[in-house]
Amino acid sequence: MTVILVTGGCGFIGSNLVRYLLEVEPEARIVNLDALTYAGNLANLADVAAHPRYQFVRGDVADRQQVWEVMRLGVTDVFHLAAESHVDRSIHDATPFVRTNVLGTQVLLDAARAFGVRRFVQVSTDEVYGSLGPTGAFTEESPLQPNSPYAASKAGADLLVRAYHHTFGVPALITRCSNNYGPYQFPEKLIPLFITNLLQDEPVPVYGDGLQVRDWIHVRDHCRGLHLAWKKGQPGEVYNFGGKCELSNLELTRRLLRLLGKPESLIRFVPDRPGHDRRYAMDCSKAQRELGWSPLIPFEQGLLETIRWYQEHTEWVAAVRNKEYMNYYQRQYGTLRAATTSTRLAAR
């Protein structure tokens, strides 16, 4: 019997992946190990909580005893997603990033080795490659040049995965994906933050000049890629996934304003993120060639669906925009209502 451990299954991508795996792997059991940090939310999987092939375990990937207990449930395969995942929070305090992302990955790799798992999929990010100039794209051979504490902790984890494969033969592979969007994303990342603010006619904070470029991919396309990497990928290999959809933050913001019928006066230019990466773009030809994967969901369609999802899930939104969230928001952005540098808009 296949027993798949998904770590971080109560987060954004993890919850979408659990649902996807239950659909496409009708014989497999799915165990979700999640610590339920601020980003973990049981409501993300409320619809499958009672599914006969699904089991939730609350626990910390960096806690060896808890991980061993979960492995004893008969785990045969691992998708490792549990992480501290937000660049801005890693700038405030890198400590939980190193603990969860680096130490947690090492504990899981030890467990994968001790229990002889069949496949270990390390879910990583394009941010480990650093930043690009105006042209070109990251390939799997691009050097690791992480610029934020978040990216550095993910690169550290990826290097441990590589080393455990090389030294101990752990059948692990690494996937690196560009910026995801879609349902159940916590509103600290650009797209859900801006949608949820705009739905309340609140301003949206654009860092710096807003000309940084990200490559957007729908979370369902990412989940399909993860499943294919698990099925067809080779241990020791790296696979890039991206959405073939490069947009500057300002272009994306304007698109969101248009789709929601909101005025440009809601844009607030706020001080730039320290060390802000200018541009990410992914060359996914290896995943296309070796896994038969390419992104399928057009951005226009995915973005509209995502907006609709946030419009329809008002209770979910209200519950995550709680006091703790508002404290974070206040610390990160101050009071956006005060006029900032929106006059710069006039120059564009």
Ligand code: NAD
């Ligand atoms: P998320 O922040 O929404 O979810 C992270 C989950 O991990 C949460 O449920 C949280 O409770 C859990 N978690 C945190 N620390 C834990 C610990 N010590 N033990 C157990 N569980 C813990 O993140 P996400 O956006 O869903 O990202 C998931 C993974 O995908 C991460 O590894 C991230 O680096 C990677 N990734 C994300 C993106 C993206 O655009 N969001 C892109 C590429 C790769």
Ligand code: TYD
């Ligand atoms: P984010 O969603 O945090 O993802 P990442 O930093 O992992 O790419 O940010 C996406 C882009 O949007 C990034 O260039 C930073 C920018 N951004 C803003 O301009 N304002 C914001 O409030 C946030 C959260 C992000």
